[in-house]
Amino acid sequence: MIKSELVQKLADENPHLFTRDIERIVNTVLNEISDSLANGDRVELRGFGAFSVKHREARIGRNPRTGEAVAIEEKWTPFFKAGKEMRERLNRKFDDVTPIDQD
Structure with missing residues (x-):
């Protein structure tokens, strides 16, 4: 599964949320993981x-x-x-x- 497929699956399961908001959430989570790893955490x-x-x-x-x-x-x-x-x-x-x- 690629990131766009994840966003689409989450959007399908949560029709009350905008796709752009779900994409922002997914990007935020992935960026936080990346930043933490970059800090050695x-x-x-x-x-x-x-x-x-x-x-x-x-x-x-x-x-x-x-x-x-x-x-x-x-x-x-x-x-x-x-x-x-x-x-x-x-x-x-x-x-x-x-x-x-x-x-």
């Missing part, structure tokens, strides 16, 4: 999961085409860990699905 949405940032040290990588060594700078990356309720909901949803055989 952790964001937890109970039942959904937690967003945090992880530090990745500088390292030497390889260009997959040429095999040449490439210096990769240190960086901070966003990390998401699904909450218990989310994992349980996903597992119930996919209990009936059989895995595809891999040859």
